[in-house]
Amino acid sequence: MSKDELKKLAEGLIETFNYASKESIRLYEEGLKIDIKEDKSPVSNGDIRVNELISKKISELTPNINIISEETVNLDKKNKSKVFWLIDPIDGTKEYIAGKDEYTLNAALVINKVPVLGLVGVPKKNRLFFSYAPGESYLIEKNNTKKINCKKKQPNGKIVALSSSHKPSDRILNKLKEHNVTSIVKMASSYKFCVIATGEYDIYAASERANEWDYAAGHAVAQNAGAIIKTLDEKPFLYGKEDYRNPSLLIKRSENLNV
Numbered sequence: 001m002s003k004d005e006l007k008k009l010a011e012g013l014i015e016t017f018n019y020a021s022k023e024s025i026r027l028y029e030e031g032l033k034i035d036i037k038e039d040k041s042p043v044s045n046g047d048i049r050v051n052e053l054i055s056k057k058i059s060e061l062t063p064n065i066n067i068i069s070e071e072t073v074n075l076d077k078k079n080k081s082k083v084f085w086l087i088d089p090i091d092g093t094k095e096y097i098a099g100k101d102e103y104t105l106n107a108a109l110v111i112n113k114v115p116v117l118g119l120v121g122v123p124k125k126n127r128l129f130f131s132y133a134p135g136e137s138y139l140i141e142k143n144n145t146k147k148i149n150c151k152k153k154q155p156n157g158k159i160v161a162l163s164s165s166h167k168p169s170d171r172i173l174n175k176l177k178e179h180n181v182t183s184i185v186k187m188a189s190s191y192k193f194c195v196i197a198t199g200e201y202d203i204y205a206a207s208e209r210a211n212e213w214d215y216a217a218g219h220a221v222a223q224n225a226g227a228i229i230k231t232l233d234e235k236p237f238l239y240g241k242e243d244y245r246n247p248s249l250l251i252k253r254s255e256n257l258n259v
Contacts, residue, residue, distance in 0.1 A: 001111065001116075003132070003133045003136075006109070006116060006117050006132040006133060007132045007133070007136070009061055009062065009109065009117060009132065010117050010118075010119060010130045010131065010132040011130075012057075012061050013054070013057060013058070013061070013107065013119050013130075014119070014128065014130065014140070016053055016054060016057040017054070017105060017107075017119050017121045017128055018121070018128065019053065020049075020050045020053040020054055020089075020105055020121065021105060021121045021122075021123035021128070022123070023046075023049055023050065023053065024046045024049070024050055024090065024096070024103075024105065024123050025123050025124065027044070027045055027046040027049060028046060028096065028099065032044040032045060032046055032096075032097060033045040034097060041093065042093055042094060042097060043071065043093060044090075044093060044096065044097060046090060046096060047071055047089050047090045047093055047096075048071060048089075050089035050090055050105055051069055051070075051071045051072070051087065051089035054087055054089060054105070054107055055067055055069060055072075055087060058085055058087070058107065062085070062109075065083055065084060065085060065109070066081045066083075066084040066085065067084070067085045067087060068081075068084055068085065068086050068087070068212075068213065068244075069086075069087035069088070069089065069213065070087065070088045070089065070211065070213045070214075071087075071089060073213075073244070075243075075244070078242035078243070079240060079241070079242055079244065080242075081240070082111070082112055082240070083109075083110065083111050083112075084109075084110055084240070085107060085108065085109055085110070086106075086107070086108045086110060086115070086212055086213040086216040086217070086239070087106065087107045087108075087213060088104075088105075088106040088190070088213040088214055088217070089105060089106070090103055090104070090105060091103065091104045091105075091106050091189040091190045091213075091214055092104060092188045092189030092190075092191075094188075095188045095189065100124075100188070101122075101124035101125055102122070102124075102125075102187060102188040102189050102191050103122075103123070103124070103188070103189055104120050104121060104122050104189045104190045104191050104194075104217075104218075105119075105120070105121035105122075105123065106118070106119070106120055106121075106190055106213065106214075106216070106217035106218065107119050107217055108213075108216035108217040108219070108220050109220075110212075110216060110239045110240060112240075113238040113239050113240045114238070114239065115216040115217065115219045115220040115223075115239060116132070116133070116220060117131065117132045117220055118130065118131050118216065118217035118218065118219065118220025118221045118224075119131075119217055120190055120191070120193070120194050120217045120218050120221055122191055122194070125191075126141060126142065127139060127140070127141050127194070128140040128141075129148075129194045129197065129218075129221045130221070131220050131221045131224040131225070132224075133224060134223075134224050135149075135224065135226075136224055137149070137197055137221050137222075137224045137225035139194075139198060148197050148198045148199070148221075148225050149199070149225055149226050150196065150197060150198075150199050150222075150225050150226040150227050150253045150254060151199040152199050152202070152253065152254075152257075152258075152259060153198070153199040153200050154199075154200075154201070154202060156258070157182070157258075158182050158183070159179060159180055159181050159182050159202045159203065159257045159258070160181070160182065160183050160184070160185060160201050160202050160203075161176050161179075161181040161183070161184045161185070161201070161202065161203045161204065161205070162184070162185055162186075162187045162192045162195070162196070162201050162203070162204040163184050163185070163186050163187070163204070163205075164186070164187075164188070164192075164206060164209070165186065166186055168184065168205075169207060171207060171232075172205045172206065172207065175205045175232060175250065176203065176205055179202075179203055179252070179257055180257070181202075181203065185201065187201075190214065190215065190217060190218035191218075192204050192218070192251075193215070193217075193218025193219060193221055193222040193227075193251060194218055194221055194222065196222050196227055196251050196252075196253050197221050197222040197225035197226075197227060198225075199253060201253070202252070202253045202257045203250075203251065203252050203253065203257060204249070204250075204251045205232065205248075205249065205250050205251075206248060206249045207232070207248050208245070208246060208247055208248050209246060210246050211244045211245060211246060212239050212240075212241065212244045212245075212246060213244070214246070215246055215249070216239055219237070222251060226253075226254065227251055227252065227253055227254075228250075228251070228252045228253075228254065228255065229249070229250070229251050229252075230250050231247045231248045231249065231250065232248035232249070232250050233248070234250075235247075237249060
């Protein structure tokens with residue numbers, strides 16, 4: 001698929017993401033209907049509605065490409081596709097249900113184990129990130145579209161890490177110490193990838209957790225903006241695993257976090 005084709009695909013999803021973002025807020029304000037899935041995690045009618053909207057548009061744009069979504073995936077069926085979409089309609093469902101503002105809407109196109117295209121909507125922050133090629137990551141905010149490139153926004157001497165937990169494990173803390181981190185901020189969802197892509201934060205480390213659809217869209221945005229994404233033991237972070245499980249993760253804004 002050419003760069004122009006990928007650009008057209010990404011831009012073709014922007015209107016749908018904006019509408020789905022508004023729908024997620026509308027349904028929350030009306031009062032969510034919540035069920036508990038087999039894995040004991042919550043799912044709301046907001047998750048289902050967003051999934052329907054994004055999946056429908058992707059099916060129209062690429063009718064011959066398989067869609068794998070958190071809300072419809074059959075975990076007993078192994079993923080054999082080389083080219084496929086990964087959708088996490090709402091990443092951070094617990095935050096969404098609680099009325100917090102860090103939940104995200106996510107879709108990524110994976111080609112040969114790499115997420116080459118990604119969109120991440122952050123409804124309550126009025127932000128939409130999208131990317132379709134190296135050097136082509138963007139943020140739409142307040143009707144303004146700007147290219148993002150991981151340029152450091154923290155003051156000189158400060159290296160700020162993100163964490164999914166209030167109390168990171170010793171393994172994660174030790175990895176962050178290797179990079180001279182000066183402070184750690186807790187943040188939910190794939191929004192972490194995006195604020196490293198903008199340069200607002202510097203690094204994120206995580207042990208093995210979550211599934212491919214949780215990371216793929218943010219991965220595309222951050223990596224195409226210039227971020228370095230590997231496992232904790234410096235191996236490539238790849239997609240298309242039969243069981244969808246993520247390995248460990250290390251995202252760095254750049255090799256030198258001081259500049």
